[in-house]
Amino acid sequence: MRALVLERNKKVSRRLVRYFTSAGYEAEAVHTPEHVMGNLDGVSVLAADAFDVDLVVEILTNKPAMRGILWTAEPLKRALRYMNDLPQLSNICGRKDFESAPRAWEIVMVARRLLPTNESRVKFSDFLHWGYTGFQEQVASTEQRDAIVAKVQEFVGHLGLPKRVGESLGELAHELLMNAMFDAPIDADGKPKYARDRKATLVLPPSEQPLFRVAADGSRLAIQVIDSFGQLRRHHVFGGLARGLERGEMDTSHGGAGLGMVVCHNATVAMFYDVVPNQHTEVTGIFDMDLNVREFRIRAKSLHYFQA
């Protein structure tokens, strides 16, 4: 399998080639868009900065079997427009600046998952270094949801992170659980069971209870919620976030999904959405504990959507 890396910074491009090679590709780098077209033979993954998203979209549109990976040091807004419309383009990695490569673990994980031979799901432990600690709970009720949110803040506090980070991650946990408990469950006809009244007090049967996980490895903190319905679609993710980031008048016509996506986006450095339609949705948020709040705010975010 070949991966073509379009990256103007030669030093960064060498690193990226190394990452893709480590993920099992035959990787090659080009440094200008003009050299892309002549190097596409046998390429299954085209990777580039979001600055060149127009070129990537043009090529992917003409080559339906090819997948794209983007990276960016800027806000996601521009790339989201294209990602919402093009299923081959579902991954964008944030990086610090134009002189830095995206995070190695993230590129390797994403690239590996795009290999057609790879069918295994990513485990929660794959997001973290070995030796992490944390907790997981099956969430049966709204009361338990609030308890978990409180516990997350407490956990973050024990890790020595600023209180505002704890509040933000508590907010993320609440958001993910609300979606998994109220929006995900559907009845036999495929209609949402509880989405009408999000103020209701819920007690869910075991088959509808989402699984909540949080853990930290000293550098990264991961929060994951899994539901067993698999209803989340790419337009919920990309379209919702694009709407939410527009900062226009709040549009409630789409159920306010955009705001929920923005809450997730604002609380993490990377969001992973794994969906097996009608089977399960697995949403994982990663927070980088080595960044202070100011660095975190200006750091470009990652967004990944995988659908089986």
Added chain:
Amino acid sequence: MDAARHSAGSTLQKLTIDKFTDRDVVCLKLDGWIDEDFDGKKLAHTIRARNLILHLSGVRRISSFGIREWVDFIAAASKSVEDIILVECSPKIVDQLNMVGNFIGRGRVFSFYVPYRCDYCDREDEILMQVDRDWAAITSMTPPERPCPNCGDTQYFDEDAITYFSYIASQPRFALEPAVTALLSSKLNGAQADIAQRLRVDKIIEDRFTYLKLSGDLDDGFPHIKLAEGLEGAIIIDLTDLGRIEPAGAAQWRTFIQLITPAAEIIVFLGVPPIFLEKLTSRDDIGPLGQVETLALPYACTKCATTAPHIVSVGGHYDLLKFATPPEMKCVECKSSCHCSAPDSVLSYLPGLPKPNLPQPVRKFIKSIKGRKPIQQRSAVTAATGELPVAAMRRRSWVMVVAAAIFAAVLTAGGLLGYRYLHNPGGRTASSTGVGKLVEASAPARPAWIASSAIFSGHCNSGAKLGMNCVGVSSHAVSEADAQEEAQAAALEAMVHALGPRIDHPDWSRYMAPMFTDIRQAKMSLLSEQNDRQSIHYDRAFGTVREGRKAVANTLRKGGGRVISTTPTAQYWERYESPYGGHRYLVFVEYQVTGDIIDKLIETYSRSARAAATKAMTIFPGIGWRYPDIDRGAVITSIGDGILKSMGLTEGYIVLSIQDRTVKDAPSFARILKQELKQLRRDGGDLHLEVKTGDNLPTEFHHPISRVKSAVQPSSTQHNKSTVRGPVNTWDRVGGNSSDGKASNTPK
């Protein structure tokens, strides 16, 4: 930029909403989370007001559904109010402002917190910024660095400035309307915010009654001397709209009461708010003629969660109030029964209030005043208004302002002139010395050092080698001894007054000078304004100055002034016939003080000493003007974490004694404190200090000190327990790995 709040600990709670109302202004204070449980539309329908204030410092989390409810709330509320103002927005709210376009509709943000962080201490602080005060920093998006309160290292702004300030910098700058600031600063007790509300005084004079309405903060801008001028008869002071009370304002208030008491027949206080009740209702504060007629206490309704001030008649509910129990009231919103929400610390002052006994004409006047339209529309005089707030300016044309000013001036002049005519029909203006012809003098002619013949005066000239020559003149006293005492006190007080500006020490300027400068000036001014020397007002003002000078001279003599000769350098006297029989004596004294002695005095009164993390300075004799009962002591000018701070002492307090040992000055403060602490740590016992904390009687501060056991050296086989703990899973400490989850507690 100030008013820091420190983040400490995390307390998780759902949303609580407190509602405060005052006439056309409603304030909602939200604390907790805004999520699916927040019912925006329902809340909006409970609001009936012109101005809606949203106090949001306590909002720490907002979910996406909460945002939707919030936007519904703002949309619904906008239909029933004219203006929505957000104050003390938490960083979370600022995030939402930047993220959600219609988050506050046509509302405006007045103040918000900006997060700061010190990496070294791992300390987070949130600093309040206001659009009226910090506009330059907001629009330039450059919040200043600030020192960490803990380590002094630099704290940095812990956000992306361009994002953080983007929304607020794009809105127009504005100031709060007076009614809004009144609610925030008084009813909400918004100590965090520097919502400075300049004091406004409205005054109505009718017949022998004067009605004053004070609105705003009682701070060092309180024009106490100017306001006291001409106040006579029955003085009614309405405090319903009083805002915050600053220490400097409280001191000026006491001076104000002292100044108006001599000419007053009765002083009545209306609408006394909790802050005033707590700070300024002692005997010294309201004066011997003062009577509190009504209180303005906050009442909270448990049914609709509205907190609003209610006027409580002290006389009407005296039997309850004397047991520190306010009466029940009806809620202004839902008419349910509601209860006073003032803290116990405030209510504990209720039993100390005397039962008012107002003459019928005074009651009738108060009733007529209260029955009129709001005073702003026809106020007689505004004594201390500052710049008109921007918001208010928008609403008033210049024509109205000019017309109101002319109308006010005419009313004022009419009121004042009318009052003066009624009470001084003879127009007595002649001043009389009250003495006859000179019958004897200590010398054939007044000596050359007497440069001025102004009686009852004191002044100093520069002497040789940076010294001073101070001359004091008595009044026409009935005895030579009295005259001599007056003259000496006048000369020495003048010396103290001249000495002050030569003390170049920041602590002196910060803590010592403010204690007496204003009160001296006020007492002197009052005396100089008395034209009729036979009036009782002159007598009272004269007595005040005489006692003040004596107190200052006494303190000087007992303190650093011991270096000054006890007898004047020169003295001259004259004896006059009195028209009432007998004689009157006029004495002149001179003190010549060399530059060396002046230097010693300056050194004495600039001296600080430190003990137990506390720095103190020797009291300056000038404080005799304010505290005539104090002639020794040391003023605390700096207090760090230590035993005295834990006892409740603070800067500006005067330590008079430690373990019953008199503190004469700063060095003795440090010496005695060190000695006594050493002994207490050896033997154990109670540390007690006698401290002057304000205008009340000195306060006793106590603190038990345990005996320190002698240290035991650990044996070589002992280990420090904190170093031998095994591996600890952080999460184990909060039960994270307990098996209450249904699945395995180890994430896969």
